[in-house]
Structure formats: structure tokens, C-alpha cells
Amino acid sequence: MKINTKLPYSILVIFFIIFLPTFVQASEAKNIIEHYSYSTEVNDLNKKTFKIHNKQHINKTLISYDxxxxxxxxxxxxxxxxxxxxxxxxxxxxxxGNLSDLSGSQKLPNKIMDYVIAYDNYAGYCVTNCITTYSGYDKNIDIKFDVTYLLTHDEEIWVDNKVDSIIQNIIRDSMTQDQKEKAIHDYIVANVAYDETAKKNSPYNALHDGITMCGGYTLLACKMLNKVNIKNLLVLGKVDGSSINNHIWNLVNINEKWYHLDCTWDDPVPDIPNHVCYNYYNLTDDELAKDHNWEMSKYPFAETKYNLNIINIPVKAVQLDKHHITLKIGETTSLAANVLPVDASNNSIKWKFNAEGIIYFDGKTMKGVKSGTVYINAVSDDGSFEDTCVVTVTNEIADPIDINDSTQLQEKTDVDNDKSWKIRFNKNISTTALNKDNVYILDEFNNKVDVNLRFDVSKDTLIVEPLKNYTSGKTYYLVINKKISSDSGKKMNKTIVMKFSIR
Incomplete structure (x- = not known):
């Protein structure tokens, strides 16, 4: 890169900015770098003290740019x-542009962060440190940014996925804005504890660790409210007689009215699990100003008193969409539950069941794993109303066998639990006929046992081997369906059944 020789020097100006909640600005001089070192004390949100050291020198290095x-x-x-x-x-x-564009009453980092916050409150308040360095001359200036965040990229992805999962469980399309806001508030307050050690302060801490300070409560509420299209802003202010901003909360727009929502102060300290308060739920400016202080002129006014009664609609029943389910092993289905009335304030439902390895169930999708019966109860948080579904899992059921129309082979007793059976025919068996509809083993409940079928050395001999051991003391049946055929298409006259019991 060529340097304009008309300018006797290039300029390097460094700005340090610590964000959440206050900006610190460096003064600018054409041949001075202002070095700002700082120490940080965390108290509720962030309290910062700064020390300034001036060092004069000329810098002639240009920063490479992308x-x-x-x-x-x-x-x-x-x-x-x-x-x-x-x-x-x-x-x-x-x-x-010109160097003069980058100077003025508001320094560059402040302008950038104000712009980001205006565009996306959540993203802006997730920035904890922004260092801006620029050098060059008019029409040829390189600006370098060094930014740190509350969350790493991977943590942000984890939070997004977790929030999506939570929203699916607590929010329904039929809910009003009031109900969606309450569901989000209640989830956060019930599942997050305040970090009295003042070490954790992010939405990742809130969801992953279950503990955070006000920044984590408020940013998590912001993200969740955004997910359900409820407009909200973040408010920086002072509490507990502080002279600097040391607290943050949400300002929410419900039915075109603004209200203050402070999830942090609705959560008791020390924590009481699953206990939810509404002392700081949808307050007006006047109501919140009793113990919160903020620059009201910077935010929309909250002037309408909120009626909490409209969100307190009690649950009267729980209703499942199915009450009896029969599954084969490996088969899947769904099971859903709803509270009644559908506009009840608290629509949270807990699932209670003992799967015993019989089913897999995640609250929505169910899969049969092994034979058996499971009773699934859906229980409402509000009122503990419940409804029950009986789930029966079976192996694939074989066609009914007419014992009177089958050939009964001599019963085998005291059989090893890993016994494989070798069956010899007087003709070669058709390859297409060798399947589990024609040759199979049943347990005493007429459920098919998982087996492997294969030819021996020649196609006139079949081997039937269990994929897992038989159960000791149980009785089983080896069945050769009369539909099995030879290469020439010839079939047997009758189905063959052999009973055997395991030692």
C-alpha cells in the first residue's frame, strides 16, 4: 500500500470501551495514544473503576485490512x-472517509454500540468489551475492532436450541400475549436461581448452570420474548441506592402497552425452587420507581396499570389425545396432553410413568422398545389434575395358528437358552420363501421372538437362531408355515409346530 507523502505522520488512536452498563470514553489527540487500563468489580450487574495513563508518542504503522x-x-x-x-x-x-468523521463528542465505540443496541437489544447487551483502533490518513483509514462477548459462539447456539425446546413445551399457538409472557416469566423464575457469588451473568449460565445474576435473567427473558414475537427492550438502572447503573430488567409491550418486567426481583433470594412471585410483573413507571431508578426519557413510558387477574385462569382438567395405545417393537406414535380450559394461565404439564425399558417417551414421541405395559399419567402443575394412557408394546403378532390343522412335532424340554434349530426339508427351499412370516418362533403370549434365518450348506436345510437368549423356564413354539415353498413352488400340506421349553 502506498502512503500519501504529503502527510508527515499517520495517526493511531485506541479506544477501550467496557459495556454493561456504562461506556468509558477516551479523548483524542492527533499524535497521542490514550492508554486506558481498568479494574472491574462485579456487583449485581457490573461496577467499574478506571485509571488513566497518558503516553505521548508517534506511531507510523498502518494496520492491514480485509x-x-x-x-x-x-x-x-x-x-x-x-x-x-x-x-x-x-x-x-x-x-x-475523513479522519474527522471518527472524532466528535461521541467516540467511535459508543456510536457503534448505540447502533447495535438500537438494531438488536440482545446482541448489543451481550457485548462486554469493544476496543477500536484506527490508523491512516484521510480517504485511507484502517479500523480494527477487538470485541468480547458474554457468550461464546457455541454457547449462543446451545442457548438458541435450548430456548427453542423450552418454547415448544410451554407455549401454544392459541395463547394470548399475556399468557405467553407469563409462561416465559414463570419458567425463568421457577428454574433459575440468583447467583449470590456474583460470578455468573449470562443466559447460558441461567439455562446450563441454573444460576445467574440479573444480566442472565434479563437477556434470557429478552431472547424468549423475541422468540414469541413480544416486543421488549432492556432497561439499565440503579437499585439499592447505587450511584451508577447496577441493574438491568425488561420493558415489555403487551397489547400495545409498555410494562416493566423484572424477573430477577421476582425470584426469592435465597432461592425457593419452583416458587414464583409477581411483585415486579408488568409494573408502571410510578410503581417501579419506588425502588428502581433509570433515565425515563430514554425509554417508552409505562403508564397503564396491569390487571393481573386476566392471567390467572385456573386449570380445571387435563385431557390426553389418546387413552389406549398398542405398539409393536420399534413402532412409533405420538401422545399429546392439553389443559382445560385452553386459555388457562398455567398450561404446564408433567409426565409421570415408569417405562421399565418398555417404551421411549420424550413427552411427544413414543417408541416401543420391548414387550410390556406402561401407564402414562399427564399431570397439570396447576391443581394436579391428571389423565392416563395405557400403552401396550408387543412383538409382531403372528397369524393365528389352527392347532387342529397343524402337524405337532414332539415337544422338546430342558432346552439350552441359546439353542439354534436346524430344519431339513426333502426339497430345496425357495430363497424368497425364507422369511420371518414363514419361519418364526413365538413366546407363550404369541409374540414373535427376534431370530436370524439362514440356509446351512445347502438350500434344503434352514437354521433358526435367536438374536438373544431365551428366558429360563419359559415355553416357546417353533412354527414352519405351510405357505413356505420349494424352488419348484411346491408347498407343505400343513403348518408344522414344535413346542419347546427352556431349562
Whole structure:
């Protein structure tokens, strides 16, 4: 890159910014770097103290840049925003405007973060540190960003997937905005505990560890409310007589009215599992201002008193969509439960059953695993109403055998539990006829046992071997269906049945 020789120097200006909740700005001088070192004390949200050391020197090094090019502040803000939304930690932007564009009463990191927050509250408040370094001259300026976040990229993906799963379980399309907000509030307050050690403060901590400070409560609520299309903002403020911003909560828009929602302060400390309060649920400005302080002019006004009674509709019953299910091993089906009335405030349902390895059931999809019967109860959180489904799992049931019309071979007793049977015919058996509909073993309940069928050395001899051991003391039946045929198409006159018992 060629340097304009008309300029006697290039300029390097570094800004450090610590975000959540306050910005710290560095002054600018054309030949001075302002080094800002800082120490951080965490109290509820973040309390920070800063020390400033000035060191004068000239810097003649230009920073290399990537393909991010722009020539206006608006384009610069957009490019930086896109990188931050993608959680890029280090990126560069080549700016072809003037150096004076980057100075002014509001420094570059502040402008960028204000722009990101205005576009996406959640993404903006997940930035914990933004360092901006730029160097060059008019029309040829390289800007380097060093950004850190509350969550790593992998943690953000984990949170997104977890939130999607939670939303599927607690939200229904038929619910009103009031009901969706309450379901989200109740889930967070019931399942998250406040971190009194002041070490955890992210939505990942809230969901993965079950413990967080107000930042985790509020950002998690923000993400979940966004998922169900409820507009909300994050409010920075002061509590407990603090002189700096040390708390954060949500401002939600329900039915075109704004309300304050503080999930953190609705969660008792010390934690009481599954206990939910509504002392800070959908408050007006006047109601919240009794113990919260914030710059009201920066946010929409919350002036309408909320009626909590509209969200307290009690559950009167639980209803399953099925009450009897019969499955074959490996077969799947679904089972769903709903509370009545459908607009009840608390629609949470717990599933109670002892699968004993008979079924797999995740609250929606069910799969038969082994023969047996399971009773599944759906129980409402509100009122403990319940409904029951009886699930029966069987092996594949064979066609009924007419014993009187079959050839009975002599019963075998004291058989080994891993016994394989060798069956010899007087003709070669058709390959297509060798299947589990024509040759199989039944247990005493007429359920098919899993077996492997194969020819021996020649096609006139079959081997039937169990895939797992028979049960000691039980009786089984080897069945050779009369439908089995030879290569020439000849079939047997009767089905052959041999009873055997395991030692």
C-alpha cells in the first residue's frame, strides 16, 4: 500500500470501551495514544473503576485490512453491526472517509454500540468489551475492532436450541400475549436461581448452570420474548441506592402497552425452587420507581396499570389425545396432553410413568422398545389434575395358528437358552420363501421372538437362531408355515409346530 507523502505522520488512536452498563470514553489527540487500563468489580450487574495513563508518542504503522470497505459513518456502523451480530471477535474495516468523521463528542465505540443496541437489544447487551483502533490518513483509514462477548459462539447456539425446546413445551399457538409472557416469566423464575457469588451473568449460565445474576435473567427473558414475537427492550438502572447503573430488567409491550418486567426481583433470594412471585410483573413507571431508578426519557413510558387477574385462569382438567395405545417393537406414535380450559394461565404439564425399558417417551414421541405395559399419567402443575394412557408394546403378532390343522412335532424340554434349530426339508427351499412370516418362533403370549434365518450348506436345510437368549423356564413354539415353498413352488400340506421349553 502506498502512503500519501504529503502527510508527515499517520495517526493511531485506541479506544477501550467496557459495556454493561456504562461506556468509558477516551479523548483524542492527533499524535497521542490514550492508554486506558481498568479494574472491574462485579456487583449485581457490573461496577467499574478506571485509571488513566497518558503516553505521548508517534506511531507510523498502518494496520492491514480485509474486504470490509466503506466511505460513510452509516456504512461503517452497518458493517460493524453485522460483524458483531455474527459474534466476530476480531475484524477490520477500511474506511475511505475523513479522519474527522471518527472524532466528535461521541467516540467511535459508543456510536457503534448505540447502533447495535438500537438494531438488536440482545446482541448489543451481550457485548462486554469493544476496543477500536484506527490508523491512516484521510480517504485511507484502517479500523480494527477487538470485541468480547458474554457468550461464546457455541454457547449462543446451545442457548438458541435450548430456548427453542423450552418454547415448544410451554407455549401454544392459541395463547394470548399475556399468557405467553407469563409462561416465559414463570419458567425463568421457577428454574433459575440468583447467583449470590456474583460470578455468573449470562443466559447460558441461567439455562446450563441454573444460576445467574440479573444480566442472565434479563437477556434470557429478552431472547424468549423475541422468540414469541413480544416486543421488549432492556432497561439499565440503579437499585439499592447505587450511584451508577447496577441493574438491568425488561420493558415489555403487551397489547400495545409498555410494562416493566423484572424477573430477577421476582425470584426469592435465597432461592425457593419452583416458587414464583409477581411483585415486579408488568409494573408502571410510578410503581417501579419506588425502588428502581433509570433515565425515563430514554425509554417508552409505562403508564397503564396491569390487571393481573386476566392471567390467572385456573386449570380445571387435563385431557390426553389418546387413552389406549398398542405398539409393536420399534413402532412409533405420538401422545399429546392439553389443559382445560385452553386459555388457562398455567398450561404446564408433567409426565409421570415408569417405562421399565418398555417404551421411549420424550413427552411427544413414543417408541416401543420391548414387550410390556406402561401407564402414562399427564399431570397439570396447576391443581394436579391428571389423565392416563395405557400403552401396550408387543412383538409382531403372528397369524393365528389352527392347532387342529397343524402337524405337532414332539415337544422338546430342558432346552439350552441359546439353542439354534436346524430344519431339513426333502426339497430345496425357495430363497424368497425364507422369511420371518414363514419361519418364526413365538413366546407363550404369541409374540414373535427376534431370530436370524439362514440356509446351512445347502438350500434344503434352514437354521433358526435367536438374536438373544431365551428366558429360563419359559415355553416357546417353533412354527414352519405351510405357505413356505420349494424352488419348484411346491408347498407343505400343513403348518408344522414344535413346542419347546427352556431349562
Amino acid at each position: 474486504n470490509n470497505n466503506c466511505n460513510t459513518i452509516e456504512q461503517l456502523e452497518e458493517l460493524a453491526k453485522d460483524n458483531i451480530l455474527n459474534k466476530n471477535t476480531n475484524f477490520s474495516i477500511h474506511y475511505t
